[in-house]
Amino acid sequence: MRSPSTSCSVFADGAMAAGRVSLACGVAAALLCSAVLAFVEDLDDTFKETRVDDIWLVTFYAPWCGYCKKLEPVWNDVGMELKSSGSPVHVGKMDATAYSGMASEFGVRGYPTIKLLKGDLAYNYKGPRTKDDIVEFANRVSGPAVRPLPSKQMFEHMMKRHDVLFLYVGGESPLKEKYNDVASELIVYTYFFSASEEVLPESVKLPELPTVVVFKDGAHFTYDEYEDGSLSSWVNKERFQGYLQIDGFTLYELGETGKLVAIAVIDEKDPTEESGRLKGLIQRVAKEYREHFNRDFQFGHMDGNDYINSLIMGEVTVPSVIILNTSNEQYFLPSEPIETMEQLVQFISSVLNGSAQANGGDGFIQRIKRVAFDARSTIMSVFRSSPLLGCFLFGLPLGVISLMCYGICTAESDDGSDDIDALKREGLTDEEEEDEEEEDEERQRAAELEGPEEEEERRRRRRKRRIW
Known part of the structure; x- marks a missing residue:
């Protein structure tokens, strides 16, 4: 058994050791924090002159913006990833409220805004705000607009990496110049490559050279200027797989293609035989009827109906099929349940030829409904998340307005009684x-x-x- 003095000595030694560990952890945390901050530079109004010779990935933020605060740890990870991988891209952030003039010059309209600045060009990032997506965007846009594929091995490697791959095949030509221009414009969305005909597998047969080919969905499709119109429009429409899983962000991007979107609305958390059947029908149409519908329709499925319900301001049953026109907010529902492939093809054809009943739209009445729907949704979400806060935000103003109305009404009646009393004092009525x-x-x-x-x-x- 230790004496009291020995116990005190042991306790003191333990406390000193714990203190040294705590101090070491604090120093390590401070060093780590400073290292992270070193990968993301705070930019000021001198940035315009100093950035010219470098490539910068910059987020323009506001200190009070909740989305900006949510992006901050992701942005620090982006800075660390690009720095550790040896990327030439510098990562920075700028307080757009403190340097509003600079932010205005770069066309900042909201917060946060992410831009890759490369020479005189500024590319907007509109993708998901995750580390991997932002890093992939930075690596793609910072490189050459068109990347050469010198060998079959490199071609096969790129085919495995990319679900959609655009390729120019041939020598110098006016088509190549157009292709380079389109690549510079649309590199924010996808990769562009060039190669000679010898690089392609023997199974790939091209009708003529030079040409532009897209590889996707286990097949390849060539660009035809007479049938497909401008190269830019064709690339924009073909940059998605024929069938894909759709979420809110993907639906927003699909709107820029000008296509209608045919969606199987299903519940992946509770899959049913009906959900699987509708999903399979949409997939078959996307593949087997590509020549008929590819120029006008994008196909896919969406998990759950919450997002769709908010778009149409109504209720879509699960599972079901719906076609959206994102350009004018119209939507189409089948007049009867889809049971067969023929019924689905007939429904899509009716939308294409204009005989199907269109719902929604962006007319004046629909805009009023949209404002009312958004206001109601906002109020309901506030009450669901915090009933007390909802009562305070909406109950207090209503209470004040009610008291004001009551005061006005009672003030008028009191004035009348005062007049009667005066008349009575002067000689009754x-x-x-x-x-x-x-x-x-x-x-x-x-x-x-x-x-x-x-x-x-x-x-x-x-x-x-x-x-x-």
């Missing part, structure tokens, strides 16, 4: 004044017929009645 005038006239006429004594008696009685 107007009717009573008229009655009293008539009595005076009668008394005067009677006085002319009677003697002075009777008249004097009446005056005494009248004075006595007024006193009482």
